[in-house]
Amino acid sequence: MDTMNNLSIYGWNESLFQLKQASAYKEFMHGRVAVTHKTCYEIIAEDGNRICELSGNMLYGRTYSEYPCTGDWVIFQAIDSDKGIILDILPRQKTLYRLKSGSVSEKQAIASFVDKAFIVQSLDDNFNVRRIERFMLQMGSENIQPLLVLTKTDLGFNKDEVENALRHISHKIPIFFTSVHASDSIDQLKAFILPGETVVFTGSSGVGKSTLINVLCQQEIMQTATISRSTGKGKHTSTRREMVLMEGAGVLIDTPGIKVFGVTNDDTGTLSEVLNIESFEGQCHFKDCRHINEKGCAVIKAVEEGDIDQGVYENYHKLRKETWHYTASVQEKRKQEKSFSKMIKKVKDRSINKGGH
Ligand SMILES: Nc1nc2c(ncn2[C@@H]2O[C@H](COP(=O)(O)OP(=O)(O)OP(=O)(O)O)[C@@H](O)[C@H]2O)c(=O)[nH]1
Numbered sequence: 001m002d003t004m005n006n007l008s009i010y011g012w013n014e015s016l017f018q019l020k021q022a023s024a025y026k027e028f029m030h031g032r033v034a035v036t037h038k039t040c041y042e043i044i045a046e047d048g049n050r051i052c053e054l055s056g057n058m059l060y061g062r063t064y065s066e067y068p069c070t071g072d073w074v075i076f077q078a079i080d081s082d083k084g085i086i087l088d089i090l091p092r093q094k095t096l097y098r099l100k101s102g103s104v105s106e107k108q109a110i111a112s113f114v115d116k117a118f119i120v121q122s123l124d125d126n127f128n129v130r131r132i133e134r135f136m137l138q139m140g141s142e143n144i145q146p147l148l149v150l151t152k153t154d155l156g157f158n159k160d161e162v163e164n165a166l167r168h169i170s171h172k173i174p175i176f177f178t179s180v181h182a183s184d185s186i187d188q189l190k191a192f193i194l195p196g197e198t199v200v201f202t203g204s205s206g207v208g209k210s211t212l213i214n215v216l217c218q219q220e221i222m223q224t225a226t227i228s229r230s231t232g233k234g235k236h237t238s239t240r241r242e243m244v245l246m247e248g249a250g251v252l253i254d255t256p257g258i259k260v261f262g263v264t265n266d267d268t269g270t271l272s273e274v275l276n277i278e279s280f281e282g283q284c285h286f287k288d289c290r291h292i293n294e295k296g297c298a299v300i301k302a303v304e305e306g307d308i309d310q311g312v313y314e315n316y317h318k319l320r321k322e323t324w325h326y327t328a329s330v331q332e333k334r335k336q337e338k339s340f341s342k343m344i345k346k347v348k349d350r351s352i353n354k355g356g357h
């Protein structure tokens with residue numbers, strides 16, 4: 001039997017309690033998804049940890065992103081002391097989504113009820129400002145506070161160059177330089193994680209996300225590249241952890257490294273804000289200026305005069321195009337689904353009419 005869990009440490013609060021009251025299943029127990037497997041979920045509940053499957057109702061009529069993700073709060077029916085059936089998911093808040101890889105119109109939920117997101121990049125060869133902007137745009141849509149964690153400072157880097165590249169965003173995002181070999185740099189990061197808060201770690205493979213989580217928790221909880229190499233074993237799911245508790249503080253969520261983080265937030269206002277170009281935009285001659293070739297475009301002028309970095313300008317158009325494409329694909333899919341269900345209805349009506357005669 002598992003030990004009891006105090007769910008308030010995991011972020012349970014009055015507003016989640018209120019959300020639960022709106023569920024038809026409010027009389028059942030609740031818990032938080034700590035690990036997602038293909039067909040089951042590890043849930044942290046008041047009376048211990050459980051492996052839960054989805055009820056028939058939960059399986060039906062859901063899109064890919066609507067299945068439980070790490071961090072979700074769910075309601076379940078207990079079976080035995082360590083199993084259960086998930087009956088409902090509480091409405092998600094502060095969810096980190098990305099475009100599902102290989103898809104044009106489908107989202108993937110990475111983690112939910114996330115207060116802060118650590119954008120982790122290593123200073124050896126992974127540092128990339130355009131990718132930071134991309135993450136910030138996506139987090140902006142869900143009101144998740146982004147933090148930049150630049151790792152492996154012990155390997156040497158050009159600080160002036162890095163700070164110069166971050167100039168346009170440095171007032172919008174706290175920046176941390178860390179090394180696992182410099183404990184004060186880890187302490188500074190730790191101080192930013194408050195009790196009851198949930199933090200997701202995101203970034204490419206090998207930048208040191210799992211290593212950071214291990215040193216923050218002062219435990220070898222997460223499998224890191226060195227550990228798996230030294231044991232010579234591949235990753236086995238039985239020991240895989242996604243969500244862990246940091247002693248006396250918050251909840252940390254690890255994510256596997258991803259090659260491409262596709263964005264789904266098509267809000268151009270957030271994009272302009274992230275890229276710090278909104279003050280120029282306000283001076284464009286046309287209110288609906290696209291900043292491509294319009295007369296009196298203050299953004300293009302700022303690029304020409306060096307007030308906006310050429311790379312920032314190019315990323316503006318790249319991200320706009322990408323999110324436009326996503327939104328258009330979603331709308332197209334909805335239209336097709338609508339006409340399909342209309343057709344089904346027609347066929348049904350016809351057979352009912354026939355039956356009547
Ligand atoms: N020199 C140095 N190496 C580090 C530091 N942090 C992590 N590493 C090494 O970087 C490698 C990758 O670290 P991981 O923590 O496994 O990276 P990850 O981001 O979790 O990678 P994925 O799980 O594949 O997404 C390991 O060999 C770590 O020992 C650091 O601060 N300095």
Ligand SMILES: [Mg+2]
Nearest residue numbers: 209210223224
């Ligand atoms: Mg890892």
Ligand SMILES: [Zn+2]
Nearest residue numbers: 284289291297
């Ligand atoms: Zn313009």
